[in-house]
Amino acid sequence: MLIPLLLSIIFLLAGFVQGVSGFGSALVAIPLLCFVIDIKSAVPLCILNSLVITTYLSLQMRKHLEIHKIIPLCLAAVPGIIAGSTILKQVSSTIIRVGLGSMLIAYSLFSLFTKPTPKKLHKGWAWVAGFLSGAIGAAFSAGGPPTIIYTTLNDWEKDTIKATLSAFFLFNSYLIAIVHTLSGLTTVEIFTYFMISAPFSLLGTVLGSICYGKIPRDRYLQIIFTFLTGMGIMMILSD
Secondary structure (H helix, E strand, C coil): HHHHHHHHHHHHHHHHHHHHCCCCCHHHHHHHCCCCCHHHHHHHHHHHHHHHHHHHHHHCCHCCCCCCHHHHHHHHHHHHHHHHHHHHCCCCCCHHHHHHHHHHHHHHHHHCCCCCCCCCCCCHHEEEEHHHHHHHHHCCCCHHHHHHHHHHEEEEHHHHHHHHHHHHHHHHHHHHHHHHHHCCCCHHHHHHHHHHHHHHHHHHHHHHHHHHHCCCCCHHHHHHHHHHHHHHHHHHCCC
């Protein structure tokens, strides 16, 4: 009974975070899930819940979506997802946990201490970001950082960034969920956990969307990235 309760609380928080910012559900959920279930179960479970979160946000932000911005991201993500799923299936949980913890720390510190000036990036960077997000997403369920960095470095409007991220993560999540299922990574137990936690993911996303624009974005992100740095350290040091 304790595990379903903890999963529900975790995905309520994860949905809220992504509802507010347009990203971050996996970055919040995965470190916390690792204290409840094995990371090889946490990753496919997080991907399934991401389907709920990104579907809602994509529908909400659809009028701000510019299709040509996500096409290279989506196409490049396909080979990345195949590579990442292979890594998840064959590499030990310890290596994955340490790798994800290191990635969380590096990304969070980058976000906390750098303020890059937005500009028009070469389209080639979209392909790089898409591939890396696909690979990291399939292996760790936290493939957001490459695409988040790419979109925020571009001189795009706030709503355009959120719409692009939501649509890309929607595509990524559905494709990764299919690959995880076909490769046997998504089990009956994981699907049962998903059925329990999905309503809380949706509730958190709705609440976060209501707060979107009401919370000072810079202060909010500072809190989140400081929290993620601590979680990354805990993941590396945990047995």
